[in-house]
Amino acid sequence: QQQVKQSPQSLIVQKGGISIINCAYENTAFDYFPWYQQFPGKGPALLIAIRPDVSEKKEGRFTISFNKSAKQFSLHIMDSQPGDSATYFCAASIGGSTLGRLYFGRGTQLTVWP
């Protein structure tokens, strides 16, 4: 059973546009929600993360929006650039940190056209 459900599977956005990726979870014990970026042939790298005590976190062009009651969270990439083309994974864990198991979504392949 997929603990974290991610959509869409693929996304094509024009340069300068907004990319939005959504994730949903069922386990209310999850309390740490990171997003990872993965380029072909590379391991995932942490992009941004949020804990459920805040509804939004922004770092540069990347924003996480978190809706605890709906058990959903999303990644917004503003002013998308061709260099953002990669696969993005949402994840969740219990215990408020990455020390425990991270449950990943299936990933979203983002393509940004110049």
Next chain:
Amino acid sequence: EAEVAQSPRYKITEKSQAVAFWCDPISGHATLYWYRQILGQGPELLVQFQDESVVDDSQLPKDRFSAERLKGVDSTLKIQPAELGDSAMYLCASTLGNTGELFFGEGSRLTVL
């Protein structure tokens, strides 16, 4: 910049053969993980070590997979015998502590023929 080192990067083997992957985490990182990533899916945890002790191996297929971290530094993941369904990327990751960031290596891609 410190990195998680993994080898080999690529491994092609035949069904029923033994394979082994090696990981050297970032210096000082006490927690080490092995994740498996099947093409088109997200990584799934196989085993987690705290120093030399296994913390979580609930999803490790123990009939054919084994992992060790004898001195609490580098780690080896072994598969014997390999099956067709084991074809995947095997990712090693490490973390210093409760900082929230997991550092992944570039992975070892296994193809079982």
